[in-house]
Amino acid sequence: MDKIKITLYVLELEKGKYYVGQTSMPTFRYAEHIASVGSKWTKLYRAKARVVLEERLFESYEEAKLYENWLTLHWMQKKGWRNVRGGDFLKVEDYLLQRDIEHIFDVEANKIRYFVPSCKYLFGISSDWIIYVLELENGKYYIGSTKHLGKALGKHFLGKGIDWTKINKPIRVLTYFDVPMPNNYVEAKLKLLKEHVAYYGMENIRGGNFERKV
Incomplete structure (x- = not known):
């Protein structure tokens, strides 16, 4: 099976905010964010610059989403969880986001609780x-x-x-x-x-x- 080429990116936004995303059309997707039509987070805080742009090959879109989730958590740890959105963690309200991430991210210490980077089951349910x-x-x-x-x-x-x-x-x-x-x-x-x-x-x-x- 052919691998899927995906571009992972991190955008620096206004007011010290960041957005983590993935796309197969990086130029078009970046233009959407600049035009404030990309996501709720980049509508609230306009994009200023791309600080990370990484092209990778994945076996599936599920694998790419897993990598995007971990990248989001790492940027939360780096810049503060209140300042970063991306992957499956897109709720703009802090109290709603906290509910989604508290099992894997310590919001008081601002760090990832545990790291299992290659586990495809971590953010969902396994049939086995x-x-x-x-x-x-x-x-x-x-x-x-x-x-x-x-x-x-x-x-x-x-x-x-x-x-x-x-x-x-x-x-x-x-x-x-x-x-x-x-x-x-x-x-x-x-x-x-x-x-x-x-x-x-x-x-x-x-x-x-x-x-x-x-």
């Missing part, structure tokens, strides 16, 4: 079950499963997950993988759990049947 492993503070680990990886990780990193990840705060996502249907994800998760218990000790692992035992 995803098993993931978190490294936690105090030498602890957690093994979970979900179809909404971004939201599941967000709960743990927000301190709204299970007691185990509230007591032992997440440090990073160690690994994740999907279990295609109709395979049994419970068996795959149990196998991974046993391997981690054997290596790290039962007192340091939670997940599956051991989830409620703090």
Whole structure:
């Protein structure tokens, strides 16, 4: 299958604002923003200059959107989340945007909570079950499963997950993988759990049947 050529761009706007976008027609799209017909954000704050223009090849439009989302989050971290819009994060009202990004972006510290750059499931729902492993503070680990990886990780990193990840705060996502249907994800998760218990000790692992035992 032929790859898709997409241009990623970052626009500097009035009043210290920025916009992150993607297009297959960069000249035309930039002209739309200059004319204030590109997006709600660039209607509110006129475009001044292009500060990033990057042409890349992608396997799919979904992959390009994932990259655009991560680029948006990085510019939020760089310039302040209130000052940047792009990707799936386009709501102009700060309080609405905060609801959309709080699972992955710490608005008080102004930084990305966790970074899983190549994960195609992070900003949506997977048709298959995803098993993931978190490294936690105090030498602890957690093994979970979900179809909404971004939201599941967000709960743990927000301190709204299970007691185990509230007591032992997440440090990073160690690994994740999907279990295609109709395979049994419970068996795959149990196998991974046993391997981690054997290596790290039962007192340091939670997940599956051991989830409620703090």
